Amino acid sequence: MVSACSCTSIDSPQFKRILEKCCCPSFLLAGGGPYLSILGVVYTDKFVVQRLTDIKWIGEATTHEDARVYHLARVFASLRLAVAALDKYYDEVSQDPDIPALVFNEPHPRFFPHPTKYEEYRAEANLEPKCTEFEYINAFRADPSNVTFLAKVKSSDQKLVIKFVDRYGVEAHQLLADAGMAPRLLYCGLLDGKNDVRNTGSPVQGSTKPGGLYVGPIRMVVMEHTEGKTAEEESTWPNDAREKIETAIQKLHNSQLVFGDLRGPNVVFSGGSVFLIDFDWAGRVNEARYPRNLSRRVKWPRKAEELEMKPILMDHDLFMLDQLFPK
Amino acid sequence: MFQEFLDRINDPAFEPDEEMISIVSELMPMTTEIHTLEDNALTKLRPLLTGLLGGYLGKVISTGSRTPDGMISKQLGDCIAPLVCTEYKRAFGEGGCDPSTQASYSIRGFLVLAEVCGFCVLLYLY
Numbered sequence: 001m002v003s004a005c006s007c008t009s010i011d012s013p014q015f016k017r018i019l020e021k022c023c024c025p026s027f028l029l030a031g032g033g034p035y036l037s038i039l040g041v042v043y044t045d046k047f048v049v050q051r052l053t054d055i056k057w058i059g060e061a062t063t064h065e066d067a068r069v070y071h072l073a074r075v076f077a078s079l080r081l082a083v084a085a086l087d088k089y090y091d092e093v094s095q096d097p098d099i100p101a102l103v104f105n106e107p108h109p110r111f112f113p114h115p116t117k118y119e120e121y122r123a124e125a126n127l128e129p130k131c132t133e134f135e136y137i138n139a140f141r142a143d144p145s146n147v148t149f150l151a152k153v154k155s156s157d158q159k160l161v162i163k164f165v166d167r168y169g170v171e172a173h174q175l176l177a178d179a180g181m182a183p184r185l186l187y188c189g190l191l192d193g194k195n196d197v198r199n200t201g202s203p204v205q206g207s208t209k210p211g212g213l214y215v216g217p218i219r220m221v222v223m224e225h226t227e228g229k230t231a232e233e234e235s236t237w238p239n240d241a242r243e244k245i246e247t248a249i250q251k252l253h254n255s256q257l258v259f260g261d262l263r264g265p266n267v268v269f270s271g272g273s274v275f276l277i278d279f280d281w282a283g284r285v286n287e288a289r290y291p292r293n294l295s296r297r298v299k300w301p302r303k304a305e306e307l308e309m310k311p312i313l314m315d316h317d318l319f320m321l322d323q324l325f326p327k
Numbered sequence: 328m329f330q331e332f333l334d335r336i337n338d339p340a341f342e343p344d345e346e347m348i349s350i351v352s353e354l355m356p357m358t359t360e361i362h363t364l365e366d367n368a369l370t371k372l373r374p375l376l377t378g379l380l381g382g383y384l385g386k387v388i389s390t391g392s393r394t395p396d397g398m399i400s401k402q403l404g405d406c407i408a409p410l411v412c413t414e415y416k417r418a419f420g421e422g423g424c425d426p427s428t429q430a431s432y433s434i435r436g437f438l439v440l441a442e443v444c445g446f447c448v449l450l451y452l453y
Binding site for chain 1: 328329330331332333335336341342343344347348350351352354355356358359361376379380381382399401403404406407408409410411412413414415416417418419420421425426427429430431434435
């Protein structure tokens with residue numbers, strides 16, 4: 001029983017202080033009887049809960065349970081270390097003088113993803129890695145599925161686009177960026193900003209399973225921000241827009257690559273240049289596939305349900321090109 | 328830390344120590360029992376989870392309608408930060424609610440809605 005308490009409102013300055021510093025990450029253990037699941041929680045501008053494990057059977061079912069005891073102990077041992085890391089995180093964040101005050105309608109780190117630095121990829125292996133720190137400015141879309149953010153390099157005014165992806169056509173992006181037909185790709189790799197997928201022996205590759213399913217770590221993509229408007233936003237398109245995009249698509253096809261998602265939001269007009277963006281689906285012919293849950297509102301080369309998890313063909317790119325830029 | 332948690336589970340070289348194995352060995356038969364009262368189950372579960380997670384799993388006292396069954400928290404001066412919240416039922420599905428959804432609402436209630444009166448680290452007697 002409770003012998004005494006003094007009520008403290010969550011709205012009091014004492015509670016607000018930690019909520020104003022960070023997104024209050026925590027773990028949830030939820031279960032009933034011999035079942036338990038582990039979840040992760042953050043509180044940004046919305047409350048986000050993600051299932052970290054399946055619902056685990058934690059009971060005893062037979063007289064031979066050594067393996068289950070061992071596997072379950074591994075899960076709890078891992079959780080224990082994660083909770084200790086969380087404890088340390090709160091110590092650091094509560095004393096960090098660099099976290100700015102929370103100001104209404106101003107960007108603040110607690111609303112954005114935690115990765116804030118990357119080492120720019122350099123093709124020459126003997127160059128020293130150069131770490132760049134950035135701060136987020138805004139989300140590109142104000143909906144819960146947004147994974148793309150506008151950011152700024154801390155030491156300059158250079159703007160960046162930071163994107164979080166699972167599958168990504170890094171080869172296609174690199175090819176078109178080298179040809180000036182896509183924004184310069186600065187980093188694509190683990191969230192620590194240190195392991196670019198293009199480095200030899202990188203552990204970031206993940207693997208592609210039947211149906212084109214990607215199994216591997218979530219990755220961060222950092223690219224230069226291109227000032228301009230998308231073909232969807234811009235009412236007057238350059239006369240040579242089709243020609244330039246056709247050249248870009250042809251360049252991909254000549255290298256046995258496909259783009260897959262050639263729609264207005266993924267074409268940017270910037271000065272006299274035309275860029276392709278969003279290489280999430282791009283990849284090698286016969287390997288790149290459409291994702292699950294294709295939009296039913298877009299006119300694809302075939303019905304959405306017929307294309308989901310099926311290979312992206314070069315003809316599909318040409319169909320989408322003709323649809324976007326009719327001859 | 329969420330990713331670190333998952334990475335360790337997926338790392339075949341990661342080994343639990345004997346203390347963890349011993350507590351899990353107690354936890355498994357305890358959760359297999361059918362308990363007559365949820366509070367009885369929680370009374371047995373909390374010390375086991377305290378041992379497994381390395382922090383005191385206390386009961387939350389709140390004026391809110393939804394509060395977690397237990398919480399490991401961190402005191403930061405006069406602030407409280409939640410590390411782990413638990414929601415546990417006698418049987419999965421009891422009460423017609425997925426406990427993971429209930430747990431989500433509980434911590435949301437803790438952070439943004441409820442008036443939290445305190446933690447039973449010292450005050451609550453079982």
